[in-house]
Amino acid sequence: MRLLPLQDAIATYVQDGASLALEGFTHLIPFAAGHEIIRQQRRGLHLIRMTPDLVYDQMIGMGCATRLTFSWGGNPGVGSLHRLRDAVEHGWPQPLALAEFTHAEMAVAYQAGASGLPCGVMRRQVATDLASVPGASVRDLRCPFTGAALALVPALQPDVTILHAQQIDARGNVLIRGIVGAAKEAALAARQLLVTVEEQVETLRTDMNAVILPAWVVTAASIVPGGAYPSYAQGFYPRDNGFYLAWDEIARDRTAFKAWMERHVLAVADHAAMLRRLGVAA
């Protein structure tokens, strides 16, 4: 594990054309890392995430991505991700190829990737049109033991997975508390794992069954307080639901979106500066 400033971690480990999973199911979404990727103008990325959320809406709208693997692409509880929609419906700012799954399928795909399997197995869902869209990759299999109808989902092994977490200890072990989603699986499926954390502590004080990513599976870590904002970090700050509601209006219009990104992401040096500009941090 290398402890690096976020700018250096992104510059070193995230290349144009990479497949990239910024995971975190509603909770601990690595916004600071996503914004740094936008600032460094990465292009041609294959973005992978169960719920693209605002962070991918922003990266897609800023032209970072040409491909998206996902299972639910909305603004939770609010409505559409307008930048994602604009890319799919009108090819703006560029066309976006979709690989679309259900949540259960994507969870299986990450688990397979983390297990070193070429594919994962689940019961066959015979009754969805998702099975027949262009690019559909789930295949049928008969169970050799019982004859049950099964489905095979190809493994996901991103070039880089990026997570946000609460704490890292002096030796580089990373702790995730609260809703964990498929973060652990996405982390262990990846070729390289970058982590941003709220804080560094001497020792992680936690239950022995806690979700911990040991230092030696972490490629690099960066200390970025508030790094999940406007999503949240359990025990540090709540989700800014007001921002998620406000994003609907900002992202609806291309010009308003570009202006917001220019002022709050491109024109600031780092995440702390963005939080100050938004009035979220003093």
Next chain:
Amino acid sequence: MSPSDYSRDEIMTVTAARQLRNGAVCFVGIGLPSAACNLARLTHAPDLVLIYESGTVGTQPVVLPLSIGDSELAETATCIVPLPEIFAHYLQRGRIDIGFLGAAQIDRFGNLNSTVIGEYAHPQVRLPGAGGAPEIAANAHEVLVVMKQTARSFVARLDFRTSCGYLDGGGARRARQLPGAGPKAVITDFGVLRPNAASEELELTALYPGVTVESARAATGWPLSVARTLELVPPPEPRELTVLRDLHARTQAAHVRPIHIELPS
């Protein structure tokens, strides 16, 4: 209580809540399903087990979550499990009694679309997509659907079948041996639709006070059948309305509260 004392949204949520029996294990979608499930938990079904796909099991939120994974759900849960476990160990294993879904479109057999309006490759409207719905629709012992009824959402033909109801009806779902029984009721802002025992086509089985069959038919994109005995849904009880309105008021206050993050100096 007369129809002027409550909104159609309110009677819809109250009616959906009443479908949930105490002690059932319920897989909850965000929005109307979440409101109905929490109303049930705060009124007649205190032991209703709410599971959200974010991995929160047995959660008892004080305010409604905006997203499926708000901290409110984590803090009040019996336990939080990784998302792959929710879908594999709880849903696929058959531990969910009721799946509670919404969608953009529904057809006469209760099949649901939450993927696209128009052609998949060139959609007029790209909707959020499947999420957990296809597996919930297939695996939950039974499914409840809650959605507003309009001729654009209750359609003769889905643009895309994301999640299955009774497929083409007449036992087609049973023939495919899906684990769950399928949609038991569709609660709308006009009343309640249930599948006909033989054809499995949704038919109007109950209406809210002051709502007519003609208006329900006009809000349906297929020729809507009416059950032989059409029930009148009892209006909301004062307590149901009070609890629901308090829940929404608490939720709205929580969602506009400013966030402050302390940065190290």
